[in-house]
Amino acid sequence: MRDIDKIYVDGAFVTPHGTEQFDLFNPATEEKIGTVRLGNAEDVRVAVAAAKRAFPVMASTSKAERIAMLHRLSDAVRLKAGDLIAAMTEEYGAPAYFTGFSAQNTASIFDVMAATVETYEFDRTAGSSVVRMLPLGVVGAITPWNSNFGFIATKLAHAIGSGSSIVIKPAEQSAIQTQLLVECIHDAGLPSGLLNVVNGTGPVVGAELTTNPDVAMITFTGSTPAAKIIQRAALDTMKRLVLELGGKSPTIILDDADLDTAIPTALMTGFANSGQACVAGTRILVPNSRRDEIFQRLKSEAERLKVGVPTDPQVRIGPLANAKHWERVQSYIQLGQQEGATLLTGGEGRPGGLDKGWFTRPTIFTGVSNDMRIAREEIFGPVLGVITYDDDDDAVKIANDSEFGLQAYVLSSDVARATRIAEQLIAGRVVINGAPHDPYAPFGGFKQSGIGREIGAYGLDAYLEPRAILKPTA
Numbered sequence: 001m002r003d004i005d006k007i008y009v010d011g012a013f014v015t016p017h018g019t020e021q022f023d024l025f026n027p028a029t030e031e032k033i034g035t036v037r038l039g040n041a042e043d044v045r046v047a048v049a050a051a052k053r054a055f056p057v058m059a060s061t062s063k064a065e066r067i068a069m070l071h072r073l074s075d076a077v078r079l080k081a082g083d084l085i086a087a088m089t090e091e092y093g094a095p096a097y098f099t100g101f102s103a104q105n106t107a108s109i110f111d112v113m114a115a116t117v118e119t120y121e122f123d124r125t126a127g128s129s130v131v132r133m134l135p136l137g138v139v140g141a142i143t144p145w146n147s148n149f150g151f152i153a154t155k156l157a158h159a160i161g162s163g164s165s166i167v168i169k170p171a172e173q174s175a176i177q178t179q180l181l182v183e184c185i186h187d188a189g190l191p192s193g194l195l196n197v198v199n200g201t202g203p204v205v206g207a208e209l210t211t212n213p214d215v216a217m218i219t220f221t222g223s224t225p226a227a228k229i230i231q232r233a234a235l236d237t238m239k240r241l242v243l244e245l246g247g248k249s250p251t252i253i254l255d256d257a258d259l260d261t262a263i264p265t266a267l268m269t270g271f272a273n274s275g276q277a278c279v280a281g282t283r284i285l286v287p288n289s290r291r292d293e294i295f296q297r298l299k300s301e302a303e304r305l306k307v308g309v310p311t312d313p314q315v316r317i318g319p320l321a322n323a324k325h326w327e328r329v330q331s332y333i334q335l336g337q338q339e340g341a342t343l344l345t346g347g348e349g350r351p352g353g354l355d356k357g358w359f360t361r362p363t364i365f366t367g368v369s370n371d372m373r374i375a376r377e378e379i380f381g382p383v384l385g386v387i388t389y390d391d392d393d394d395a396v397k398i399a400n401d402s403e404f405g406l407q408a409y410v411l412s413s414d415v416a417r418a419t420r421i422a423e424q425l426i427a428g429r430v431v432i433n434g435a436p437h438d439p440y441a442p443f444g445g446f447k448q449s450g451i452g453r454e455i456g457a458y459g460l461d462a463y464l465e466p467r468a469i470l471k472p473t474a
């Protein structure tokens, strides 16, 4: 049992004013594994005051000082990678292949920002004016449970890179992961007040953060519905917003695709992080000309993916994060059938042999039309819909017919052809043939997938604003 009873304010672990307790569970066993004491609005006010005091210190740091802080953080995270992986496995249930990537990626986020700061032009000219890119003030950050420590790292890295201070409200369900990460950040010895972390719920801690007049901007990663509440809350004080939201990403299998690689790629993209990934390719677009062959391959290969406990290295799909979320995903599997889609594989209930834990059967629907709710709404579990198309233009039209625009995938044996398709897609990132993660590529979405971008110079731009000084001519 881990009892997390402190929050992190002004460089120290302190007891929150809030007294409410929240239980933490292991999703693979449904056992209670700990508790977290939640902060309240007063805790946010104290944390924001600390960040406000730290802001001028941060704003006046040099590039070299920011880069040094970022490298200290990546070193600190690498030292604790094993502990972070163990916590993510226990508290969240992600399969080993994903937790390993997460820990590695969390460390590299700081290095990528260090490289970005190195080349970013804070001082510029425009016409005859002198322009400097200035940080905005205290940043308020809110993160989701599906990759909690990666997002804390992303938001902290942008704060340091821009010369801001930050107050983070992490996902309350991920308190053990938060605690470990903040302990290792604490060891890196940052200026007091630069980073403050207040555990708590969205309606309490999140609400104070998004309305507090001393918070200049909000960076939020989470669902589109929560983002709309946040955007309204932030309006009165005119906070700047970066919103990284949901998706319903298309995976277009072109008619020349090599199925030996395309099918496994489409499945791993759709079932990434047990389907709990904003970037998951959950609409698989299949050419009518190869429909039977592709359906059969999707079915047989999906049924070979191992579902089970996250510690088993062969497992590709672990449990969903919590009981409420499991119920929600089950309701979408029912809905798909009510809407008239056909189960190619999977269905309701737990997979055979797993009678405990929030496990879901990897489910693929065929006969899906793009106007069904299962094709339009983010399910956030291992539930995929296959939509057939006539030709490339039809595929592009279906892919772009979505309220979301976060990511898209194209699979083809001809990269030049895939690129021509990619150029017609409205998505923050288009990935061709399962290309590896690029830690330098801008990340974020069009339409209701968000506002703004994170990573690299595109990310820093959102945390900075230009001040121009116009001097009289001599």
Ligand code: NAI
Pocket: 142, 143, 144, 145, 146, 147, 169, 170, 171, 172, 200, 201, 202, 203, 205, 206, 207, 210, 221, 222, 223, 224, 226, 227, 229, 230, 244, 245, 246, 247, 277, 278, 279, 378, 380, 406, 444, 449, 450
């Ligand atoms: P959520 O939107 O329910 O919660 C995210 C965070 O917002 C949590 O910390 C929550 O406590 C907080 N929150 C909720 N209501 C709030 C309010 N009224 N005011 C302030 N804060 C509030 O999302 P969840 O369920 O934690 O995560 C899954 C969602 O996150 C999915 O929709 C997924 O697509 C999205 N996501 C987006 C990513 C991206 O980078 N585009 C990456 C990962 C997840």
Ligand code: MG
Pocket: 223
């Ligand atoms: Mg939620």
